[in-house]
Amino acid sequence: MKILLVQDYLRSGxxxxxxxxxxxxxxxxxxxxTLLTFRPGGRVASALPCPRLALQPxxxxxxxxxxxxxxxxxxxxxxxxLCMGRMxxxxxxxxxxxxxxxxxxxxxxxxxxxxWLFRRSLRRVRHIVANSAEASxxxxxxLGLPAERISVIRNALVFPARSTDPHHRIxxxxxxxxxxxxxxxxxxxxxxEKNQRELVEIVAGLPAGLxxxxxxxxxxxxxxxxxxxxxxxxxxxxxxxxxxHADATxxxxxxxxxxxxxxxxxxxxxxxxxxxxxxxxxxxRAQGMSECLVPERTGWVIAPGDRPAFRSALVxxxxxxxxxRGRRGEEARAFAAAAFDPARQVAxxxxxxxxxxxxxxxxxx
Numbered sequence: 001m002k003i004l005l006v007q008d009y010l011r012s013g014x015x016x017x018x019x020x021x022x023x024x025x026x027x028x029x030x031x032x033x034t035l036l037t038f039r040p041g042g043r044v045a046s047a048l049p050c051p052r053l054a055l056q057p058x059x060x061x062x063x064x065x066x067x068x069x070x071x072x073x074x075x076x077x078x079x080x081x082l083c084m085g086r087m088x089x090x091x092x093x094x095x096x097x098x099x100x101x102x103x104x105x106x107x108x109x110x111x112x113x114x115x116w117l118f119r120r121s122l123r124r125v126r127h128i129v130a131n132s133a134e135a136s137x138x139x140x141x142x143l144g145l146p147a148e149r150i151s152v153i154r155n156a157l158v159f160p161a162r163s164t165d166p167h168h169r170i171x172x173x174x175x176x177x178x179x180x181x182x183x184x185x186x187x188x189x190x191x192x193e194k195n196q197r198e199l200v201e202i203v204a205g206l207p208a209g210l211x212x213x214x215x216x217x218x219x220x221x222x223x224x225x226x227x228x229x230x231x232x233x234x235x236x237x238x239x240x241x242x243x244x245h246a247d248a249t250x251x252x253x254x255x256x257x258x259x260x261x262x263x264x265x266x267x268x269x270x271x272x273x274x275x276x277x278x279x280x281x282x283x284x285r286a287q288g289m290s291e292c293l294v295p296e297r298t299g300w301v302i303a304p305g306d307r308p309a310f311r312s313a314l315v316x317x318x319x320x321x322x323x324x325r326g327r328r329g330e331e332a333r334a335f336a337a338a339a340f341d342p343a344r345q346v347a348x349x350x351x352x353x354x355x356x357x358x359x360x361x362x363x364x365x
Contacts, residue, residue: 010042014269025346093124132288190220252277278329
């Protein structure tokens with residue numbers, strides 16, 4: 001098959017990493033894969049596993065500007081066009097109309113409000129992939145989409161768990177975390193919707209006497225505001241900003257509990273990775289969050305804004321100690337390895353693509 005993946009820009013977010021993982025998997029299976037982006041460059045562009053086409057002649061820093069999109073897509077003569085990310089999906093309906101020989105597949109990977117163009121695309125494309133059952137059910141209800149036009153294929157693990165030496169904990173020493181310190185970790189881009197500020201407010205109310213640190217890994221436009229809040233709450237010795245990490249494996253190896261307060265997820269790559277690395281988790285409820293962990297066993301999903309409940313779950317996990325958390329972690333590893341296996345997810349996409357290309361396939365709207 002000739003597969004064209006469409007993405008606005010290769011920033012360092014979870015969707016972009018899923019795009020590269022899928023491209024690598026499709027190519028390894030023997031398919032001709034091309035990545036088409038609106039903007040050139042990007043933080044993860046160095047990891048490209050396939051040929052790339054960029055529509056903007058230089059980076060105009062406009063995520064929505066896609067000059068010559070349908071012409072370029074038609075010239076590639078693909079069998080499948082897989083749209084990844086918010087802006088690419090806004091153009092998915094137009095691609096289906098202008099490149100009718102290809103099966104255009106839209107993707108649902110966000111809990112944010114969907115723009116009108118995105119919603120229109122969902123009605124016009126050949127098929128839709130949602131990365132969580134909850135996202136699929138929600139859009140079926142909101143848009144009246146028939147169930148047979150949506151498949152659920154979860155995100156795949158980008159960073160599979162690797163063994164780490166518990167005695168080689170450089171970062172803990174660097175940031176002043178002692179052997180008994182419970183390290184809470186969040187790995188996410190600093191955008192308002194990722195809600196790191198809420199995590200700061202939550203930990204600010206933890207009981208006195210607990211030995212903890214909060215590590216916030218990532219970068220982005222809302223980092224400065226987060227740092228100002230930490231300063232205002234007098235938590236500079238407790239809350240650490242670790243910056244961008246291309247591979248967060250070392251952070252998972254040194255942390256104790258994963259925490260996440262975003263409410264705009266569809267399936268959280270961070271919580272999936274944290275589970276794979278054996279971290280129990282406490283997270284705000286968002287689309288698909290309960291599908292990222294085993295509720296009440298490997299993690300807790302808390303109603304958005306319920307800071308007392310979030311703190312209560314953290315206090316419980318801290319009080320359990322390393323041995324009990326380790327048992328939860330082993331269950332989390334097994335769950336993540338089974339539910340988010342990259343080979344299984346790539347195979348699911350390829351099976352869907354083969355079905356969409358079959359002569360007997362009839363589009364149902």
